[in-house]
Amino acid sequence: MVQPKSRTGLGRIVESVLIALTLAALVGCASTSLTQVKQFGSASKALGEYARSAFDLAATASVDRHLYDVAADPNKGPTDATFEGLFTGDGGVPGGKEKAERLALRLRVLDQLSNYSSALQQLAEADFDKDIDEAAKDLNGALIGLRDTFKEASGSDLPLTDDDVGIIATAVNAIGKAVAEAKRRTAIKTTITKADPAVQSATELIASDLGQDSELASFVKQAISNSRGSLQQVYNLERVRSKSTFDSRYSLLVRARELYGAEVNTPAFFAAVSRGAAAVGKAHSALRKAVEADDFSSDEVAKRLGELEVYVKSVRGFYDSIRKTAN
Numbered sequence: 001m002v003q004p005k006s007r008t009g010l011g012r013i014v015e016s017v018l019i020a021l022t023l024a025a026l027v028g029c030a031s032t033s034l035t036q037v038k039q040f041g042s043a044s045k046a047l048g049e050y051a052r053s054a055f056d057l058a059a060t061a062s063v064d065r066h067l068y069d070v071a072a073d074p075n076k077g078p079t080d081a082t083f084e085g086l087f088t089g090d091g092g093v094p095g096g097k098e099k100a101e102r103l104a105l106r107l108r109v110l111d112q113l114s115n116y117s118s119a120l121q122q123l124a125e126a127d128f129d130k131d132i133d134e135a136a137k138d139l140n141g142a143l144i145g146l147r148d149t150f151k152e153a154s155g156s157d158l159p160l161t162d163d164d165v166g167i168i169a170t171a172v173n174a175i176g177k178a179v180a181e182a183k184r185r186t187a188i189k190t191t192i193t194k195a196d197p198a199v200q201s202a203t204e205l206i207a208s209d210l211g212q213d214s215e216l217a218s219f220v221k222q223a224i225s226n227s228r229g230s231l232q233q234v235y236n237l238e239r240v241r242s243k244s245t246f247d248s249r250y251s252l253l254v255r256a257r258e259l260y261g262a263e264v265n266t267p268a269f270f271a272a273v274s275r276g277a278a279a280v281g282k283a284h285s286a287l288r289k290a291v292e293a294d295d296f297s298s299d300e301v302a303k304r305l306g307e308l309e310v311y312v313k314s315v316r317g318f319y320d321s322i323r324k325t326a327n
Contacts, residue, residue, distance in 0.1 A: 034124040036290070036297045036305065037188055040283050041121025043308045047276045047315060048114025054269065054319040055107055055220075059086035061259060061322070062223040065230035072234045086223050099219040105153035106209050106216070110273075112149050113202050113280065115142035116195065123172065123188060136172040140165065143195060146202060154205055159197035168194050189291040196288040203281030212271035221266040228259040262322040269318035276311030283308050 062085035070076045087104050088097075119142050122135035143165050150158040171190040175183045210216060235252040238244050283304035290298040 034185075034188070034296060036301045037124040037192075037287065038121050039305050040287055040301075040308075041117045041119075041124065043305060043312055044117030044280045044283075045114050045121065047273075047280065047308070047312045048110050048117070050312065050315045050319045051110060051273050051276075052107060052114075054315065054322055055086070055103075057319070057322045058220055058224060058262070061227045061262070062086040065227035068230045068234045072237050086220065096219070099216060102153075102209070103216050103219065105149065106206060108149045109146065109153050109202055110206055110277070112142055112146035113199070113206070113277075116146060116199070117280070118142075120188070120191065123184070123191070126175075126184075129176070132172065132175050136169065139172065139191065140169055143168070143198070146198060150198075150202055150205065156201075158201055160195065164194045185294075185296065188296075189294070192284065192288050192291050196284055199284045200281050203277045203284075206277035207274045207281070210270055210277070211274040212267045214270065214274075217267060217270035220270070221263055224259055224263045224266060228256055228263060231256045231259060258321070258324045262318070265318055265321060269315065272311045272314035272318070276308065276315060279304060279308040279311055 063083055066078075066082040066084070070078050070082055087100050115138065119135055119139035122131065122138060126132045126135050143160060147158045147160050150156070168187075168191045171187040175187055208214075231252060235249065235256065238252060239249055283301065286298065286301040286304045290296055290301055
């Protein structure tokens with residue numbers, strides 16, 4: 001009787017070891033399969049951040065033109081209008097205030113979309129209960145913010161109900177302190193599936209209203225052109241002054257050249273933002289199809305992520321170019 005009992009005990013040990021190894025392998029596979037979710041979050045977040053930063057710098061340039069005018073004439077003093085620019089309704093551009101409001105609202109939609117992508121990346125990377133709590137909070141805030149901002153920007157309701165947000169929150173909270181991979185995958189699947197209609201609507205709005213030939217693209221280009229024109233007027237005043245120096249004139253010409261570069265590249269920048277937003281929608285749709293099949297990765301997702309990265313680089317390039325004008 002002793003021999004069989006010993007073999008049974010050994011068998012249980014072997015079985016336990018095999019189960020442990022299998023679970024470890026499954027955990028490893030689950031972690032690996034989240035790579036494309038992380039890449040989507042990172043790329044989408046970068047697109048939004050670079051676009052926002054570029055618009056902020058363009059806004060600074062549009063205010064600078066007023067500052068140049070005042071600084072060039074000792075008889076002039078600043079007024080409230082001196083500090084109006086791209087986001088406050090530049091009076092130098094027809095319909096500036098209405099266009100500024102429309103642009104600001106669409107950028108807020110882009111911001112919230114970026115926040116959602118970032119929170120999704122957080123959820124895929126979280127290791128501890130504190131990380132999960134932070135991701136859950138950011139995800140909830142981003143989805144509510146996206147819904148409210150989209151309504152304000154378009155006048156239409158986003159296909160994301162309170163029940164949808166609640167289902168997502170419940171799935172994320174179910175992950176628990178141990179960060180169980182199976183529950184994490186379930187939460188990510190639930191989030192992507194429930195959020196996809198909203199993501200599609202938001203990206204369509206950005207893609208259409210911030211396109212290369214859009215009214216808002218022309219508005220921004222005109223604002224930068226006005227800034228360059230004012231700077232050239234300052235140069236013309238500077239060059240005839242008795243104390244004018246080569247360095248001072250050259251510095252003004254360099255800044256005018258940089259603004260000119262930003263001006264002529266504005267259509268391409270808007271094209272990259274528009275197509276980048278469309279690429280975010282396509283990549284998210286591909287992710288939804290993958291997670292619905294419990295795959296969490298696919299060749300289609302990889303293709304869409306590659307397209308998205310191209311537009312991220314283009315938007316970043318414009319940001320880097322216009323950043324020089326702020327130096």
